[in-house]
Amino acid sequence: MARYNPKETEPKWRQAWTDADSFRAVADPARPKYYVLEMFPYPSGRLHMGHVRNYAMGDVIARFKRARGFSVLHPMGWDAFGLPAENAAMERGVDPKGWTYDNIARMRAELKELGLSIDWSREFATCDVEYYGKQQSWFLDLLARGLVYRKESLVNWDPVDQTVLANEQVVDGRGWRSGAVVEKRKLNQWSMRITDYADQLTDDLATLDRWPEKVRVMQENWIGRSKGLKLKFHFADDRPEGLEVYTTRPDTLYGASFVGIAADHPLAVEVAARDPKAAAYVAECRKGAATEAEIETAEKTGYDTGLTVKHPFDSTWDLPVWIANFVLMDYGTGAIFACPAHDQRDLDFCRKYGLPVKPVVLPPGKEPGTFEITDEAYTGPGTVYNSNGLDGLSIEAAKAQAIQWIEAQGDGEGATVFRLRDWGVSRQRAWGCPIPVVHCETDGVVPVPKDQLPVAHPADIEFGKSGNALERHPTWKHTTCPKCGGPATRETDTLDTFVDSSWYFARFANPDAAEPISKADADYWLPVDQYIGGIEHAVLHLLYARFVTKALADEGQLSVREPFAGLFTQGMVTHETYRRQNGDWVEPGAVEVVAEGAARSARLIDGGEPVTIGDIEKMSKSKKNTVAPEEIFDVYGVDAARLFVLSDSPAERDVQWTSGGVQGSWRFVNRVWDEFDSQPEATSAAEPDPDLRRATHKLVKQVTEAIDTFRFNSGIARLYEFLNLLKANPAKDAAPAVLAARQEALSAFARLIAPFTPHLAEECWGRIGGSGMVVQAEWPAFDPALTEDAVKVLPVQVNGKRRGEITAPAGAEPADVEKIVLADADVVARLEGLTIRKIIVVKDRIVNIVAA
């Protein structure tokens, strides 16, 4: 059997594609466009199996769409700013810029080895000054528009690393890197007004019908739109201003027991100023619970301020005002009214402090006299009662009525409240996009004029110490005010790296454009037709990109209002874990796994020490359960590796890497090559064998549909199946009809495997004398009439149990099928002693005889 040699063929074909410039994206108005994009990588320095799977998926789609006549854009870039480069600088004393570009060079080479159909002419990194300078340009546009602002806000401050940390970088109250206890600090921070778009970002989710439901739900929850009432309670004493609360349950106002305010509420601060006990309670609350688990179990506590407010519908009814630890200052108005009967937290609180509990919603089927609240609040449907004018109304009607009354009284109005907060984009880090403003003593914050962009990093930036190297630089920040010409200092904060990735897809439309986004090119290419990436970006990156797209569309810089028409979230690559007796993790390459029947055990190859086989987990350095792609490429070639990560699991689920699995893919590669290699050069002019011919057309249909629906594993299974069929119809000593059918089959097969194993496909295509390269060939077409078998095997059931089968011509009428069935000896034997009640014939599918 001819051995396939990927070491020879794979580099050869990659060079051929490069020479032919096969993957250059051309905005051809005569052809439909297709923009395929995988989330661009952080240049960590090495390619891992997760990259292989992610980019292989995108490549399947890109090659498939290209073959189907689309003008395809499939670009690649680098999400290159960020903390790891600065950490490397501190740990190893290297320059972040040099470190990053070295990593990019290494990873580019590795990615190119994957044989991806990428238009490399569009490549850029977000740390290229040509890129972040354009980002500064549109940042200034949003600033001018009021979508960017600066305000003092509470941030997580790491006192050792001297920087702000994102919430995700705070683990159990400590900085993830330094281990220092994180402080809350008030700092002037730049923010983007994403909350201005909260409604649109929610509403437009409904248009994203090619996004996973899961991601849409996550975004919807994250934005957290709720509709209710903002209502001002008047104080019982003669304080002029009222106390504003937010509620989604105005229907339960008659069930109110108290009004609760957050410990940080201005009123609480005021009370604390004159009441030492209140001050002590507020201080206690501020310490607060740090972890989620603590919040979960934290007891509801409160402090009675002694103040009272009047019930909005009954001026003789006074409600006490409590400071309560479960009321949050940064949601709604920082104050609530509590209805214990229909809210569990309020109930817990009222039971603890002996406050009244009055039900005002009667569950269906309950009597007013007998319904009682014990230790569980009732939040279900029902009819409002105990509520004067609202009595008898449904919850929805009572909400509307209460809001109407409050509005008529001038005490408030129906309001929409979001959980989404504005996006804080300031980072005290040098390795990021500088924020292009200066601070002038006379003119305050002044934007850098666009003709002075980019605001670039200084060349002699000194990393290697904690804190912001831009701040520390001796000269960089000193400049002159563009307005008055007087002395000024540059802003030394840089932008969150999520800003960098919030528009890169639009820059790919034309990475050389003078303006940030070439409108003409973006109008052709955008939106991204298929975006592929990890579920971990379900909220942050995907939400920011949607926001920036809308903001830039309102600026007139873009036409689309949604960046990604289709989204696919792929699963991870996992591997078994192994541990030595002392608990140390061991890499798979050092372990030999032995199977005795179903039982498996493992030991070190070197020395034979037994090792424990652990859980299957995401490949990670810390658990040492990684397999280096280049080692796999070296043994089996790129195609076998690509094939395996796509074939063994559905694309949205995790795939478990196994050495046996990739060997199976490698076997397939060889068997395919052997099949092509055994086909004689001479062509057969005979009429093709009809069965093989039909199987070929069926295969084309199945693989086409599988790729279209991201069911790569199923498509590959069909290819394996078909290869088995070819083996059963070998070229050796074949009849001319079979040889002719094989010609058609192999021609289709080479093109069908091309998205998955592109190098092998080229080699096979060349072997059977295909014209040009597979990358230039059209996707095979199928004749629908030939995708169905001419003769159908129909299972025959008696009372729903399979009792035999018959063959009938495709499309046979039920009456004719019945005749065949009733003439079948096996079936007749089964029916002995029974009376046939009914015969159900589903055309081309099944026969069921109902008999008793």
Next chain:
RNA sequence: GCGGCUAUGGCGGAAUUGGUAGACGCAACGGUUUUAGGUACCGUCGGGCAACCGUGGGGGUUCGAGUCCCUCUAGCCGCACCA
């Protein structure tokens, strides 16, 4: 607590969307070739001697259910004192 998803052989998973459950692959077992093999090739492979039984458990709809409905259980993911 709220929201979402999942459950099929020893394992990953298929199943024309209500019509032959277990395709395809891995592992295992048996064989052939080989000086040898952790190679390659061929074969067997849900359970049961069988009748039959089998898609997490229980119920239902239907001529027919892995697929639809109700209910329970287990696991995974996201959010979380959000008023």
